Amino acid sequence: MSKNLVEKVDFYFDENGFMVFTEKYHLDKGHCCGYGCRHCPYDFESVPEPKRSEMLVDRGVIN
Numbered sequence: 001m002s003k004n005l006v007e008k009v010d011f012y013f014d015e016n017g018f019m020v021f022t023e024k025y026h027l028d029k030g031h032c033c034g035y036g037c038r039h040c041p042y043d044f045e046s047v048p049e050p051k052r053s054e055m056l057v058d059r060g061v062i063n
Contacts, residue, residue, distance in 0.1 A: 003028075005025070009022065009024060010022055010024060010025040010028075011025060020037075020038055020039070021037055021038075021039060022039055023039040023040075023041045025039075026039060026040055026041050026042070027041055031046070032044060032045045032046040032047070033046060034046035034047050034048070035047070036051060036052075036055055043056060043061060044056065
């Protein structure tokens with residue numbers, strides 16, 4: 001099933017012109033893809049270590 005993405009709902013463009021998926025987009029997708037997305041609601045569960053721990057520290061989830 002393909003879905004038409006809606007700007008400012010599913011994604012936005014950051015100050016560098018990169019397309020950034022929103023938390024809603026990721027929740028609709030239903031899982032962590034492992035790429036370390038900025039708005040991952042799954043605490044980067046599929047991102048390999050040690051990158052996952054670094055990202056969780058940056059997010060303030062762990063010390």
